Amino acid sequence: MEKQFKQSKQxxxxxxxxxxxxxxxxxxxxxxxxxxTQLAGKKLKVSDVRKIYEKLPPEFIEKYEKxxxxxSPRIREVEIGTGEKKVTIGGDDxxxxxxxxxxxxxxxxxxxxxxxxxxxxxxxLDKIKSFKKFYVGSFLYLDMVAVRSTSGSPEAFGKTVEKIxxxxxxxxxxxxxxxxxxxxxxxxxxxxxxxMYACDTKNRKEMTKLALEYDVPIVITAAGGLxxxxxxxxxxxxxxxxxxxxxPGTFSYGPEFKKTFQNFIKLRKAGLDGDKDLAYPLxxxxxxxxxxxxxxxxxxxLPLEVIADYHETIAASALTVRYADIMIIHGxxxxxxLPIVHITDTIYTDPRTPSSVEPKMYKIGNPDSTSxxxxxxxxxxxxxxxxxxxxxxxxxxxxxxxxxxxLGVEAAVAGGQLxxxxxxxxxxxxxFNFEEQTxxxxxxxxxxxARLQSDVEKSMNVAALVGPMDSGRLAKWLEENWPPKxxx
Amino acid sequence: xxxxxxxxxxxxxxxxLQSEGKAxxxxxxxxxxxxxxxxxxxxxxxxxxxxxxxQTDSELEALLSNAYPVSETLAAAKFNVADxxxxxxxxxxVVLGAGKSEGGSRKKTITLGGEKTMPxxxxxxxxxxxxxxxxxxxxxxxLAKSVRSNYEDVLEDPAAWAxxxxxxxxxxxxxxxxxxxxxxxxxxxxxxAAKTVEEILQAVNVPIVIGGSGNPQKDPEVxxxxxxxxxxxxxxxxxxxxxxxxxxxGEAARKHGHVILSWTxxxxxxxxxxxxxxxxxxxxxxxxxxxxxxxxxxxxxxxxAYSNMERIRMSGLSGDAELAYPxxxxxxxxxxxxESWLINSPQSxxxxxxxxxxxxxxxxIITGMTLALAGNDLFMMMHPKAVQFLKxxxxxxxGSAVKTDVSEAAENKSNYxxxxxxxx
Numbered sequence: 001m002e003k004q005f006k007q008s009k010q011x012x013x014x015x016x017x018x019x020x021x022x023x024x025x026x027x028x029x030x031x032x033x034x035x036x037t038q039l040a041g042k043k044l045k046v047s048d049v050r051k052i053y054e055k056l057p058p059e060f061i062e063k064y065e066k067x068x069x070x071x072s073p074r075i076r077e078v079e080i081g082t083g084e085k086k087v088t089i090g091g092d093d094x095x096x097x098x099x100x101x102x103x104x105x106x107x108x109x110x111x112x113x114x115x116x117x118x119x120x121x122x123x124x125l126d127k128i129k130s131f132k133k134f135y136v137g138s139f140l141y142l143d144m145v146a147v148r149s150t151s152g153s154p155e156a157f158g159k160t161v162e163k164i165x166x167x168x169x170x171x172x173x174x175x176x177x178x179x180x181x182x183x184x185x186x187x188x189x190x191x192x193x194x195x196m197y198a199c200d201t202k203n204r205k206e207m208t209k210l211a212l213e214y215d216v217p218i219v220i221t222a223a224g225g226l227x228x229x230x231x232x233x234x235x236x237x238x239x240x241x242x243x244x245x246x247x248p249g250t251f252s253y254g255p256e257f258k259k260t261f262q263n264f265i266k267l268r269k270a271g272l273d274g275d276k277d278l279a280y281p282l283x284x285x286x287x288x289x290x291x292x293x294x295x296x297x298x299x300x301x302l303p304l305e306v307i308a309d310y311h312e313t314i315a316a317s318a319l320t321v322r323y324a325d326i327m328i329i330h331g332x333x334x335x336x337x338l339p340i341v342h343i344t345d346t347i348y349t350d351p352r353t354p355s356s357v358e359p360k361m362y363k364i365g366n367p368d369s370t371s372x373x374x375x376x377x378x379x380x381x382x383x384x385x386x387x388x389x390x391x392x393x394x395x396x397x398x399x400x401x402x403x404x405x406x407l408g409v410e411a412a413v414a415g416g417q418l419x420x421x422x423x424x425x426x427x428x429x430x431x432f433n434f435e436e437q438t439x440x441x442x443x444x445x446x447x448x449x450a451r452l453q454s455d456v457e458k459s460m461n462v463a464a465l466v467g468p469m470d471s472g473r474l475a476k477w478l479e480e481n482w483p484p485k486x487x488x
Numbered sequence: 489x490x491x492x493x494x495x496x497x498x499x500x501x502x503x504x505l506q507s508e509g510k511a512x513x514x515x516x517x518x519x520x521x522x523x524x525x526x527x528x529x530x531x532x533x534x535x536x537x538x539x540x541x542x543q544t545d546s547e548l549e550a551l552l553s554n555a556y557p558v559s560e561t562l563a564a565a566k567f568n569v570a571d572x573x574x575x576x577x578x579x580x581x582v583v584l585g586a587g588k589s590e591g592g593s594r595k596k597t598i599t600l601g602g603e604k605t606m607p608x609x610x611x612x613x614x615x616x617x618x619x620x621x622x623x624x625x626x627x628x629x630x631l632a633k634s635v636r637s638n639y640e641d642v643l644e645d646p647a648a649w650a651x652x653x654x655x656x657x658x659x660x661x662x663x664x665x666x667x668x669x670x671x672x673x674x675x676x677x678x679x680x681a682a683k684t685v686e687e688i689l690q691a692v693n694v695p696i697v698i699g700g701s702g703n704p705q706k707d708p709e710v711x712x713x714x715x716x717x718x719x720x721x722x723x724x725x726x727x728x729x730x731x732x733x734x735x736x737x738g739e740a741a742r743k744h745g746h747v748i749l750s751w752t753x754x755x756x757x758x759x760x761x762x763x764x765x766x767x768x769x770x771x772x773x774x775x776x777x778x779x780x781x782x783x784x785x786x787x788x789x790x791x792x793a794y795s796n797m798e799r800i801r802m803s804g805l806s807g808d809a810e811l812a813y814p815x816x817x818x819x820x821x822x823x824x825x826x827e828s829w830l831i832n833s834p835q836s837x838x839x840x841x842x843x844x845x846x847x848x849x850x851x852x853i854i855t856g857m858t859l860a861l862a863g864n865d866l867f868m869m870m871h872p873k874a875v876q877f878l879k880x881x882x883x884x885x886x887g888s889a890v891k892t893d894v895s896e897a898a899e900n901k902s903n904y905x906x907x908x909x910x911x912x
Contacts, residue, residue: 096802098795115911127839134835135787150911175908205558212556223904226567234563239556249904257884262610270569277565288907302873306846310853314881317854321794321861330912334842338827339854342787346858349791381789389834407753408789410824411782414702415753416731448824451672469630470826472834 011070013040019067021060027052039071041352042103046071073103074272075279075325078217078243080107080144080195081171087143089245089325090281095272098351105348106320107143108340109173109328111287113150114160121160125168127332133341136384140341142170146197146287146328147185149176158184165189173197173219173328179206186214195219195326197283198247199236201228208239217243219283226263233277244280245326252289252315261322268323284324286316290331309336317343357383359403361430365396369437372482374444374467374474375400375423379408386471393475402426409448420455427460434462442484446471571611575805579603580813581616582747582775584661584724585695591720591745595693598660600778600865601814606801607861607885614886618860620867620875621661621697621724622653623820626676626684627668632829634848635870646684647691654692657872658879663697663726664688669710670701678706678713685714689721697724697749697868704732715740724816727751727780730762738770748772749816751780754789754796756803760810778866783817785825786855794862801863815859816866819878822855823848823870849873857881 013036024032028049038044046068053064077091087107094100110128112121125145132139145164149157157176164172165188172194174185182196198221199207211218218241222229229248236244248263264282271279289311302310309331316327320343329340359378364387376386378401386399402423404412412418427434434441443462445453447469456464465484468477579601586592602615628643638657642649646664653659666681668674685698698714700707711725715737725741727749728734741748750766752758759781766772781800784793797815804812822828828851833841841847852874856867860882869875 096798098799113911131839132837134833134838139837148908150909152909177905177908201562204562208558209556227565230565230567231562234565235559238563239558251904254884255887257881258608258887261608261885265609266567266569269572270567273570275568278567285907288904290907290912302846309846310850310877313850314853314857314877317857318861318881318885321858333846334840335846335850336842337839338841338847339786339850342827343854343858346786346791346794351791351795355789355792379789381787392835408784410821411753411784415729416704417753451670454672470830470834472826472830475834 011040013037015070016040016067019063019070021052021056039067042071042101074274075268075281076242076244077104078245078281080173080193080217080326082191082193083169085143085169085171086193087171087326092268092323092325093272095269097347101350101352102348104325105344106284106325106327107171108316108344109144109146109326110142110332111146111148111175111328111330112160112164113148114153114156115150116160118163121163122167124332125164129168129170131332131337133338134388135342135345136381137388140345142337142341144171144173144326146173146175149178149181149185152178152181154178154181154184157181158188161185161188165192171195175328177203179203179210182207182210186210186216190214193217195245197221199232201232204232204235208236208241211236211241211243212239217245219245219247221247221249223249226266229267230275230277233280237277245283246278246280247283247285250285250288250315250319252286252311257315261318264319264323281325282323284316284319284327286312286319287328287330289315306333306335309333312336313339316340320344320347354406355380356406357401359401359426361432362387362399362401363397364390364399365394367396367398369439370483371397371438372444372478373398373400373432373434373438373442374446375402375426376446376471377402377404377407377409377412377418379404379406379412382408386474389471389474395475395478398432400426400430400432409446413449413451418449418452420452420459423452423456424460434460440484569610572605572609575605575612575802577805577807577809577812579801579804580774580777582778582814584722584747586720586722586745590722592722593689593693594695594721596695597722598695603801603805603863605805606798607863608887616865617886618865618867618879618882619660620658620869620879621663622657622659622875623663623665623868623870624649624653624688625665625667626681627674629667631870632823632848634829634845635823638872647687650688650692650696653872654694657875659694659875661695661697661724661866662688662692663699663868665699665701666710666714667701669706670703671706672703673701675706678710681710682713682717686717689718695723696721697726699726704729708733708736711737712740715744715746718746719744722746724749724778728762728766730758730765734762734765735769738766738772742771742773742776747776747778749778749780750813751782753782754784754792756781756796756799756811759800760808763810763813778814778816779811780816780818783819783821783855783859785822785828786851786858787827788825790855790858794858797859797862797864814865815863817856817859817864817868819852819856819859819867819874820870822852822874825851825855827851849877853877853881860885 016036016039020032020035024035028035053060073091073093075090075092077088079088088104091103112124128142131142147161172189174194175197176182193216196218198219200221220232251260267278290308312329312331313336356378357380376382383401404417407417441462444465444467447467450466453464453466581599581602583597583599585594585597587594598619599616604612624646626646642652650662668676669681700710715725724747728737729751738748750762752762781796784790800811828848831844849871852871856878
């Protein structure tokens with residue numbers, strides 16, 4: 001049934017096989033077919049095998065080129081910035097993430113402008129640079145800085161760009177429709193491979209020249225519609241530009257929001273269906289959503305600024321799901337940044353990644369017989385959250401990941417996958433004996449499994465304490481409740 | 489960095505190149521209005537000077553400006569895109585609520601489903617807009633502070649709570665959760681819980697959802713009794729699950745003219761199996777079933793919930809009749825995410841999380857919005873602000889009439905570039 005959605009290019013390992021060297025075992029440490037399968041599933045990137053091909057006899061150069069062409073994504077990749085913080089955008093092959101995966105998580109650019117005072121600029125840059133949000137063993141970040149020319153002066157723009165570069169190594173987007181101002185920005189950001197925003201029908205010639213002269217990627221913008229966008233793309237390509245990003249316009253309120261949303265879908269579908277002029281990354285501008293600040297409804301209690309943040313966040317999220325490859329935002333509140341960094345991560349996580357950890361007993365720190373014994377489920381997100389909370393609280397103890405088939409605590413309790421019997425069985429399978437291994441015979445339940453308390457006490461013959469609803473509060477909870485008081 | 493590349497430098501460079509026989513076919517005078525090799529050479533010089541960090545003087549600049557010839561006019565081109573021709577089977581329409589003529593007492597009924605393509609796609613209109621049913625509990629329960637503050641005055645009175653949700657917060661429907669029936673909570677008898685259902689039906693005239701406590705042993709009895717007292721009202725019975733006596737619940741829903749919520753846990757195959765069992769074993773009619781494939785909050789498995797739902801909807805549209813039913817989401821689960829309610833991050837290295845008063849509702853909005861894009865029709869929600877924004881934005885995408893100032897929207901369009909130059 002789902003086969004027909006793989007209309008977008010899905011390369012078969014059999015197409016790749018003949019292009020691989022025969023002695024894959026020696027070169028890759030795995031069989032030729034396994035290498036072909038990994039390349040087809042994009043588990044192995046074609047650029048990863050380049051070095052190996054370079055060492056092979058000359059006829060393999062041609063084979064590598066064929067391989068690269070075969071495996072190149074339908075939506076072209078565009079690089080912005082240089083060095084460690086460089087971002088790559090585009091690179092997708094499918095309309096729906098479950099049929100493969102989406103690639104190259106959309107970088108989030110936050111704006112600054114050239115009429116900011118030095119201290120304002122530095123403060124804002126610091127916020128952008130230092131933002132981080134812990135998530136499953138690592139952090140989510142902001143990725144880029146977009147500089148807007150609010151002064152209208154080339155000199156001011158160039159100076160601001162210089163200041164940004166001396167203070168941050170995040171890739172830049174230079175935002176102005178004026179070629180003279182753009183040139184000042186490009187001069188200041190020379191060698192930094194910034195993204196130019198933007199070329200439209202009015203400034204096309206000047207912007208094209210600049211993109212060629214400085215050899216940098218450029219955004220084409222056409223609020224006038226998709227025909228206009230395509231005309232611009234055809235023209236720029238004809239003039240020798242290949243590093244293109246498309247902006248069909250982000251209108252994020254009212255009927256125009258629907259049109260925007262559908263434009264993104266149309267463009268991505270056209271690109272995947274084979275229209276090479278439109279097979280480029282798409283840019284969304286949630287920042288333009290702030291313009292739509294509607295009058296608050298009669299029962300409105302939110303400040304206008306927060307409404308603008310909400311509109312920006314909703315536009316960013318909806319367009320992340322439907323094909324935006326890069327975004328510019330303005331708001332820096334936690335209520336905006338947290339959802340945005342999470343939604344890009346959510347949609348671009350490889351859906352083939354297993355959702356569960358091995359159900360077993362995990363030791364955190366150096367537990368002994370006085371240490372607390374906890375359990376959670378083997379849903380990867382749940383387990384890693386609990387683990388990292390405990391580790392950051394310098395906890396010593398035991399955590400059993402109960403096999404719920406990868407469901408979280410709340411869902412598993414509700415669905416019957418997490419019961420006293422299941423918990424008992426998994427403790428037994430982990431060869432954990434409360435009598436022998438603890439001096440307290442006490443088990444701490446997740447707050448969300450509180451309703452299992454009496455069942456657990458009965459079937460496991462231990463004291464069951466109900467822990468907090470969120471593992472972020474475990475450290476404090478243990479301070480107050482551990483060691484457990486002896487029962488009278 | 490400050491040295492300029494001068495026209496005279498170029499002249500020198502050119503003579504060196506010529507003396508080495510590398511620019512034989514060129515004359516320096518060719519360079520103004522450069523073409524072919526000369527143009528290439530100029531481009532190289534410009535790159536070299538840029539690499540060396542040299543700026544160029546005005547005379548050279550004038551030369552260089554001709555180095556990149558661009559098309560005089562825009563190329564002609566027309567945008568074209570094909571429809572999604574793989575979608576053949578419309579989603580079943582399901583009506584919730586029944587008015588007088590159908591044996592009920594609802595003033596409003598709600599139709600869900602009917603889609604012919606993925607949500608808000610361009611190749612077919614959205615026939616029925618998304619709807620929100622707001623949660624009401626039959627006893628005070630633990631709620632996040634920013635949710636609770638909206639219901640402080642009605643926590644003890646489910647009928648007043650329901651009324652407030654409909655009249656003040658714009659709920660399309662009400663879900664009454666009979667949580668007190670759980671033996672581990674209050675063990676309220678099914679008969680008594682049924683009275684609460686009657687009170688809710690009296691208090692509001694919108695369609696309702698009746699939820700149990702989630703206790704698989706007790707729910708069949710509780711929902712059976714509730715279905716009986718709500719006969720004729722065409723409520724949504726929430727829910728039947730594979731881990732319980734779904735047959736008893738399904739049969740009660742059919743017998744009393746209700747719609748059954750078929751709830752599975754992020755497993756498309758289990759969803760097919762349960763739907764099939766409800767149709768075949770309980771005799772549920774094809775317009776009497778809605779699916780809840782489980783909602784996980786943003787940051788807590790929404791990626792799985794999203795793709796599971798998208799697969800279910802696409803399978804249905806592509807012709808799998810066992811999955812072509814409207815979808816429902818327990819969007820309230822967003823409040824299980826710590827980001828929605830904790831004051832600060834428990835992770836010391838995290839940046840400031842900001843005000844939780846604003847963080848909570850947007851967590852519920854984005855969780856719901858994402859699932860709306862996967863195909864969800866009915867949202868079970870809690871926070872009035874979240875409800876307002878979700879309805880507003882899904883309404884815009886669905887193309888229905890929305891409360892928006894049209895002239896303002898039109899003005900936005902003409903001033904699209906304003907964001908470039910505006911000082912916020």
